[in-house]
Every structure is written in C-alpha cells, then in structure tokens.
Amino acid sequence: MQVFIWSSRKGKPENWLLRMVHWMRISRSMNIAPGPSLACLALSFISFACAPPNLTTTAASTRIPIPHSVVSPQGGPPSVVAKRVIVIDASNGRVLMAKNADERCAVASTQKLMTALLVSEAGSLRDPVVIHSSDTLVEPTKLYLKTGHRYTRGQLLKAILVRSANDASVALARDIAGSVPRFAQQMTLRARSLGMANSVFLNPHGLTQKGQYSTARDIAKLARYAYRQPSIRGPLTIRSYDFIHNDGKVSKLTNTNRLLKSLPYATGMKTGTTRASGKCLVASGTLHGRTVIAVVLGSSSASVWKDSESLLRWALESPQTVRPVVALRTGT
Known part of the structure; x- marks a missing residue:
C-alpha cells in the first residue's frame, strides 16, 4: 500500500511511505535499534503525513481579531469621518x-x-x-x-x-x-x-x-x-x-x-x-x-x-x- 498526500509546495503527490522506509534504512545504518520508540515515531510520521494540510494544532482564540486598518502603526485611534x-x-x-x-x-x-x-x-x-x-x-x-x-x-x-x-x-x-x-x-x-x-x-x-x-x-x-x-x-x-x-x-x-x-x-x-x-x-x-x-x-x-x-x-x-x-x- 502506498500513502500519498498533496504537496503544498509544488502541487504534486509525494510518496511519504517510501520516504519513511528510506529513513528507517538510514536509521539501521546508524545503529539505531528498532523498538517501541522507533515504531511510535514512524506512526507519528504517517499521521502527520496524512493530516489535512490546513489542520492547526492550537485552539481558536475567543478574541475577535482586529482589522489591520483600525489601529495606526503608532498604536493610536483609528481615523474617522465624523466631525x-x-x-x-x-x-x-x-x-x-x-x-x-x-x-x-x-x-x-x-x-x-x-x-x-x-x-x-x-x-x-x-x-x-x-x-x-x-x-x-x-x-x-x-x-x-x-x-x-x-x-x-x-x-x-x-x-x-x-x-x-x-x-x-x-x-x-x-x-x-x-x-x-x-x-x-x-x-x-x-x-x-x-x-x-x-x-x-x-x-x-x-x-x-x-x-x-x-x-x-x-x-x-x-x-x-x-x-x-x-x-x-x-x-x-x-x-x-x-x-x-x-x-x-x-x-x-x-x-x-x-x-x-x-x-x-x-x-x-x-x-x-x-x-x-x-x-x-x-x-x-x-x-x-x-x-x-x-x-x-x-x-x-x-x-x-x-x-x-x-x-x-x-x-x-x-x-x-x-x-x-x-x-x-x-x-x-
């Protein structure tokens, strides 16, 4: 089975499973012993690869964002038409x-x-x-x-x-x-x-x-x-x-x-x-x-x-x- 996600950089699919296997081979060549830690890391890698590209890990703020046009660069009040x-x-x-x-x-x-x-x-x-x-x-x-x-x-x-x-x-x-x-x-x-x-x-x-x-x-x-x-x-x-x-x-x-x-x-x-x-x-x-x-x-x-x-x-x-x-x- 191959796992693909869409590359946000070039707009092309990338085979992340093959990249992971390649990374594990490098790990063995560096004498990194396989085990639970390595397996967890691999699973985390797959989860990240399959996640939606726009997924964020922080909760949405309850503070309503202020438009950039409201506050002046000096931090002063907005310009208004009213007299x-x-x-x-x-x-x-x-x-x-x-x-x-x-x-x-x-x-x-x-x-x-x-x-x-x-x-x-x-x-x-x-x-x-x-x-x-x-x-x-x-x-x-x-x-x-x-x-x-x-x-x-x-x-x-x-x-x-x-x-x-x-x-x-x-x-x-x-x-x-x-x-x-x-x-x-x-x-x-x-x-x-x-x-x-x-x-x-x-x-x-x-x-x-x-x-x-x-x-x-x-x-x-x-x-x-x-x-x-x-x-x-x-x-x-x-x-x-x-x-x-x-x-x-x-x-x-x-x-x-x-x-x-x-x-x-x-x-x-x-x-x-x-x-x-x-x-x-x-x-x-x-x-x-x-x-x-x-x-x-x-x-x-x-x-x-x-x-x-x-x-x-x-x-x-x-x-x-x-x-x-x-x-x-x-x-x-």
Whole structure:
C-alpha cells in the first residue's frame, strides 16, 4: 500500500511511505535499534503525513481579531469621518480619545437618552399613558399611535429606545411634565446635574429646533449614566420585537442600531439623524469585562457604522494601544 498526500509546495503527490522506509534504512545504518520508540515515531510520521494540510494544532482564540486598518502603526485611534467624536471607559469615565468633543451641535435622537432617563426616574413604568391628538402630529420616525389609545410608560419607553419613535417621546413628555416645553426644561436641568454644561434641550425627540444643542462630551456623560439604569440598558440590546397596538395591530420594530448585528459584543445605545446633525450614533460594547462608549456625531451614512465599529474595536480589542486622556467628570 502506498500513502500519498498533496504537496503544498509544488502541487504534486509525494510518496511519504517510501520516504519513511528510506529513513528507517538510514536509521539501521546508524545503529539505531528498532523498538517501541522507533515504531511510535514512524506512526507519528504517517499521521502527520496524512493530516489535512490546513489542520492547526492550537485552539481558536475567543478574541475577535482586529482589522489591520483600525489601529495606526503608532498604536493610536483609528481615523474617522465624523466631525465630533469621543470614546470613554464606562466604568471610570476616562476619556480614551476625543475629536472636537466640546463643539456645540445638533445631536438628533441621541438626546432621547435624556428623555428615557427622565421617564425612568419619574415613577412606575406601569403607569398608563393616554395618547392625545397633539402627540400624533410630530414628524416621523413614529409608531402612528392613535388618539385615545392607552399604553404603559414602559411600552412607550421601549419603543423609543428600540425604534426611536417620536410620537412615543412626545406622549411621555406630556404625560410626565404636563407639556413638551416643561419636559424640555427638566431635560436641561437634569443635564446640568450630570455635569453637561454645554447642552440645551427644547424637545424630547431631537428633531432640529433653533437654540437646541449639545456636545459629544456631554452626550457621553449622559450615555454613561443612562447605561447604568436597567430599565434603559435592557431595551437597548433588543434587536427587534412586536409592538401591539390597542386595536390589535402588530408593528414589527427593528432596532435602528446596526452594530447589534455586525459586532458580537455591541450592547446598544442610540442612533440619530437629521439634516442639521448628520448621522449620529452612541454605541456601547463590552468585552472581557470592560465596557466602552463611543459617541460619533456629524458622520455620513456611509461612515457612521464604520466609524463607530472601528472605535469600539480599537478600545476593546487592543487595550494596550489605548492611552487614556482625562477623566470624564459628571455630577454623579
């Protein structure tokens, strides 16, 4: 019987059995006595020869490899398209990198994290909310809630965090504060208590309004605090679910955060987009016990996901290259 394997060098079959016999003859000429050791070595030789050429002997690493394009040769953070960026360590608030982080700008629906925070702090999420006609007049994205229908605060909060529903945001704001303007005042006051000195909020949904602004650094402070709240963190991880309307209609709500599908350790947060803000994303990820939050503001449709994923991968997969900048101070 002849044993052949395919040569990876020249693409031709090689007779390894004949080579082994030749090697054993050389061994006898060198006075190497036959025995169990020699037999075992011969069998090992055959096993190696017959093994698949691509077989590896080490276990696959559980660490997701980082793309070469993410980390610079000097070990610095990746280059991003977004105009304003900040990456922080969620546990201690250290800033890992920043780009125009204190520049005031529109932040779109990322400010719904403040809406969610106030809702979670306003009492029981089982409290009912009756939809008013004024709640339904807001621009999309929305659930197209109907006047007179009744939902719990928790149901509407979940829809805000998963699908960024503007009508749910307005309904909750009115229910909690009595009116949207009063709720917006509460948003700004709560921002100050978190150390967000460069933020003014005028509505609960983030649609463009003159005089409303925040910064990447302030949104990072908000995101870090909101992430600690189980009632907020839980819905952020949901990829999709069925929202049941009062009339029995079912709306399939898919999370606007694509990183939940493309990055295994992504843990959610909030998207946002308007003409004034550009593409925005607050993204969080947890790997090996570490959680980081990346705030990307003023990116493009083609780059916002790449920007955010690159920043998370850099901060979590290559922590040896990360040099903290400064602690992120908050009022908490």
